[in-house]
Amino acid sequence: MKSARSPVAVWRGRDLLDGRVVESTTVILRTRGCRWNRCVMCGYAQEGVDASAEDIIAQFRSILERVRDAELVKIYTSGSFLDPVEVPEAARLDILRSLRDTNVRRLVIESRPEHIDRPALEQILSFMDVEIGIGLESSSDLVRRHLINKGFTFSDFARASDLIHSLGGRVKTYILLKPPGLSEMDAIADALRSAIDAEPHSDIISVNLCNVQRNTPLERMWQRGSYRPPWLWSAVEVLRDSSLGVPVICDPVGAGAKRGPHNCGRCDEYVADAIRSFSLSQSRADLNVDCSCRSVWRKVVELEDVSFGTPLV
Structure with a gap:
């Protein structure tokens, strides 16, 4: 059974960061999934559950220690991190505040264009x-x-x-x-x-x-x-x-x-x-x-x- 308080997956890897190969951590949070959910090749939304802001916060806090020492962290949601319906603002802010106190130099997220607006960008870029x-x-x-x-x-x-x-x-x-x-x-x-x-x-x-x-x-x-x-x-x-x-x-x-x-x-x-x-x-x-x-x-x-x-x- 899929738990709203457990991420889909977490793994370590290596990625490019400004021309250097660095240690990275990839996190896939379990959310309700992509609101569009009509692309012919995509089945990621099937991992979704009706996760609240508190659920998403709990998911990330449960793996925070596996993130702290990575220079690059990728947080994916099988949808759009900037979609406030999929990732409520309270959850997004809690994740950003948690990362601000680590060694993470760059955060990688994903979003469809319709969720990319000035207020959301200014907020997230103010952290890192x-x-x-x-x-x-x-x-x-x-x-x-x-x-x-x-x-x-x-x-x-x-x-x-x-x-x-x-x-x-x-x-x-x-x-x-x-x-x-x-x-x-x-x-x-x-x-x-x-x-x-x-x-x-x-x-x-x-x-x-x-x-x-x-x-x-x-x-x-x-x-x-x-x-x-x-x-x-x-x-x-x-x-x-x-x-x-x-x-x-x-x-x-x-x-x-x-x-x-x-x-x-x-x-x-x-x-x-x-x-x-x-x-x-x-x-x-x-x-x-x-x-x-x-x-x-x-x-x-x-x-x-x-x-x-x-x-x-």
Whole structure:
């Protein structure tokens, strides 16, 4: 049974902070979840419960000791940290006050653009250095509206990002590799174009590899055989070809699983580790990996556009 007083997950890791690799802590708080909750690939809201401000405060205080010595802390909610319905102001303020007395140098949160306004930003930025993640997914309004059902436009993203920067905050932009409805080739091209379009509004870009979450429209497509998660080689291609003035990172969640990004199975862990290494080093040398299945991937990229929407492999 899900407890309103227990976070979904907490784990330690390593992340980039102003060009340095530092210890980080990621916390996923259990809230009522994203109010939009209509994106075709997202099942995170299923973790939600009707958590009050007091519940959320109790969740964070229960793991505060695991946060104190990290230089970078990421607090996610499966929705928007700045949504006052999902995270009441009392809970947000208590978390910020708790972090102010630690060694944390930067807080990373996430929010949809509609919850990013001047009062909320001024409040949170008065406590500490904050980076706000926005799930742009694609810079194409057509892809975002018709294939993802994201519910906001590129101009909404740009407005929110510009407001964050005007007040001294940072922006982390999420790009989705292979939304449903795109071939492998089109997915690579869309991610590269989206990264270029997002760069002027971003301090860091995270390429998120689409995975098949349970009880989502995407899962039904996958079960019918009309969707395959992206190849890890496609992520390597995007990272290698992204020549931007901001860091581009990727954490291949679920790599090697049928529902997650994968290659042939033999090289999945090896290639996923290379992607993680690149994300910390920003050195393309870390992406110099190979496997015999790479030739199969090249054929998929070449031929999938004529397969009438059905993944080849």
